Amino acid sequence: MPEGPEIRRAADRIGKALVGKVVLDGHWPFPSLNQADELILGHEVLSVTSRAKAMLIRFSSGWTMYSHNQLYGRWTVHLKTTDHNSRRSLRAEFMTDKHAVRLWSATDIQLVPTAEENGIPFLQRLGPDVLDPAITSTKLQAHLREKKIYRKKGATLMLDQRCFAGLGNYLRSEILHAAGIHPDDRPCDLDDESLDRWATAIKEITQRAYLEKGVTVPKEVALSSKARGEPRRMWRHAVFCRNDRPCLTCGDLVLRKRYAGRRLDYCPSCQPARRDRS
Ligand SMILES: [Zn+2]
Known part of the structure; x- marks a missing residue:
């Protein structure tokens, strides 16, 4: 199972492709993401960060997508012109002018107002995040x-x-x-x-x-x-x-x-x- 450092590196990789970009197209075939067309599509990605083993993607709509990969989830980043091939179930797909970022197989995914992020039960229970620069x-x-x-x-x-x-x-x-x-x-x-x-x-x-x-x-x-x-x-x-x-x-x-x-x-x-x- 990936640990905090692996998730933080994945956040860096996804952030490089998404931060400052508008989500021009995408698919969100997962029940908890049924408001994504309204809350993600056409909005800019403000930041991509990790907290412990959770990923947080914040949008200019004032909403955040929280996801936790547990044992089976996986993120991929490709140029949008690249064909992708996966037998995994697609959960979320973000298309910018250049890139396609996809989340596969994860089941712990939520859209929450950014101001209410800390109320997500998993995040509420966490101890200090060792990779947080403020945690000396x-x-x-x-x-x-x-x-x-x-x-x-x-x-x-x-x-x-x-x-x-x-x-x-x-x-x-x-x-x-x-x-x-x-x-x-x-x-x-x-x-x-x-x-x-x-x-x-x-x-x-x-x-x-x-x-x-x-x-x-x-x-x-x-x-x-x-x-x-x-x-x-x-x-x-x-x-x-x-x-x-x-x-x-x-x-x-x-x-x-x-x-x-x-x-x-x-x-x-x-x-x-x-x-x-x-
Ligand atoms: Zn020794």
Whole structure:
């Protein structure tokens, strides 16, 4: 499932084709979009942004199209002269003078007045969006100390969109490893220095994944893993998908755990448990 950085890059791609353009034609064969001819057609696209894993397209009509791809939705951007071929179900199609932007298969789509965007239940429940420039690592550190967060395990916190919006499975393993946090440790088990490292890693690793197309390690680390012939799913990360191999930091074996069926890879030496379980 794409995580916050992948959705933000999709928003950038769609924004390049649509922002500042008038929607000249289109199709909206989805029940919740039956007012689209009135609210989208002939209007300018003002902005395309993402919040966590949701996409928001705002129009000069004062309305916003909200969509969430879940596991199966997909966006495509083509020149409008290009033939497209898909077996997926078309949900929305926006034609400008140059481009055709289409949304396929998604089922969570709504048109809402832009002023009422924040009332969308999914957005209302979200924690701070890690990729939002206003959410600094200082703010994230304060958030780690909040009551509803403080006693939850790292493995839980790094996936729960109500705690930190935009994170997901690969980011979870990578952030905890970069910060040296054991997946079973909770913020309340840790000293200030560890919380500071954790908050910094949440921001930096997610930002890097956004800028570097899903790569969570520094360039030179990725290059040397690549030079050893590793596949992309491995060279782009420090621990995720590197289980049963030596940790790139300390050489100890990377282990795999499962939390609610989702895999988490970590290094027991770089991420020793701080919590006293005696
Ligand atoms: Zn290690």
